[in-house]
Amino acid sequence: MKFVVEELAIWIKPEQRQIKESNWFDSSVLNLSWVPAMQRRRMTSFIKMALFSAHQVSTQGNYVNLPSVFSSRHGDFHKTSNLLVDVVNDQPLSPTGFGLSVHNAASGLFGIIQGNTSATNAIAAGAESFIYALVDGFVRLADNDQQHMLIVHTDETLPDIYAQYADEQQIAHSIGLIIRAPQKGEPHFSLNKVFNSGVGESDLPMSIQCAKALHERSNTLLVHNTLEHDWQLTYHA
Amino acid sequence: MSELKEQIKQLIISSLDLEDMTTADIQDDDALFVDGLGLDSIDALELGLAIKKQFDVKIDANSEQTKAHFASVNSLAKFIEQARS
Numbered sequence: 001m002k003f004v005v006e007e008l009a010i011w012i013k014p015e016q017r018q019i020k021e022s023n024w025f026d027s028s029v030l031n032l033s034w035v036p037a038m039q040r041r042r043m044t045s046f047i048k049m050a051l052f053s054a055h056q057v058s059t060q061g062n063y064v065n066l067p068s069v070f071s072s073r074h075g076d077f078h079k080t081s082n083l084l085v086d087v088v089n090d091q092p093l094s095p096t097g098f099g100l101s102v103h104n105a106a107s108g109l110f111g112i113i114q115g116n117t118s119a120t121n122a123i124a125a126g127a128e129s130f131i132y133a134l135v136d137g138f139v140r141l142a143d144n145d146q147q148h149m150l151i152v153h154t155d156e157t158l159p160d161i162y163a164q165y166a167d168e169q170q171i172a173h174s175i176g177l178i179i180r181a182p183q184k185g186e187p188h189f190s191l192n193k194v195f196n197s198g199v200g201e202s203d204l205p206m207s208i209q210c211a212k213a214l215h216e217r218s219n220t221l222l223v224h225n226t227l228e229h230d231w232q233l234t235y236h237a
Numbered sequence: 238m239s240e241l242k243e244q245i246k247q248l249i250i251s252s253l254d255l256e257d258m259t260t261a262d263i264q265d266d267d268a269l270f271v272d273g274l275g276l277d278s279i280d281a282l283e284l285g286l287a288i289k290k291q292f293d294v295k296i297d298a299n300s301e302q303t304k305a306h307f308a309s310v311n312s313l314a315k316f317i318e319q320a321r322s
Contacts, residue, residue, distance in 0.1 A: 038275055041254040092290075095282035 053176030071133035
């Protein structure tokens with residue numbers, strides 16, 4: 001699968017010191033001043049991250065009514081986890097918490113606030129969630145004759161009670177990008193599933209490996225502890 | 238009664254995440270929904286739940302009266318007083 005990245009924004013929570021300060025990501029304070037205060041008040045840090053990235057890339061250029069894919073491995077898990085604790089304790093559930101704990105909450109809020117009426121998908125695909133957001137975006141570019149696709153990937157650190165199940169570094173981060181199909185002879189990326197690469201493992205989330213490689217336009221093998229296969233990202237200059 | 242109204246205002250602010258507001262910003266007879274404070278239907282559900290929890294009163298979700306009870310801090314205070322006595 002081949003695609004061109006027109007816009008790319010990578011945000012990593014400032015406290016994540018395991019990633020060294022560098023110029024390939026942003027850790028500034030999340031600015032959501034474009035969201036009306038009455039809507040902003042209900043947003044968790046997960047939703048704020050997602051909307052921040054979506055807004056950063058979609059307000060560049062002259063994009064109108066972008067179709068989108070929002071992906072996350074765990075979604076707004078802190079919110080879900082709190083609801084589950086209430087269920088266990090036989091407490092009534094917060095209607096707001098319940099309404100915003102669904103996997104497409106961030107994508108829905110983005111659509112409402114921006115007045116965006118295009119189709120949007122919400123994807124969770126384990127350690128490969130970001131990869132499959134790219135796959136979905138690519139398929140829709142090819143299939144629906146879309147000009148551009150907005151892709152937003154966001155993950156929070158796991159809530160404490162789930163931390164024992166972590167199989168990768170816990171890094172709160174969000175990635176926004178806009179992709180389109182390449183024109184003939186134009187520099188582009190390709191992404192392919194590969195087997196038996198024999199290359200070592202990584203406990204860095206695949207989304208961050210991939211975003212860094214997209215930023216650096218490098219040829220990178222994206223690997224994960226839990227997967228038998230890898231993904232080869234190649235830049236064709 | 239005024240103590241109860243203060244409690245209600247605090248509950249409105251905390252349960253609905255109205256971070257930038259203080260109880261002094263809410264008048265006893267302000268309309269809570271749509272015009273006035275600008276709260277919406279999800280806020281109504283959330284506030285209903287919070288009132289039920291804190292004051293241990295029963296709220297009938299489908300009654301027209303409930304709508305009237307939730308009009309303002311004044312009417313909420315009156316409703317909670319009656320329900321508790």
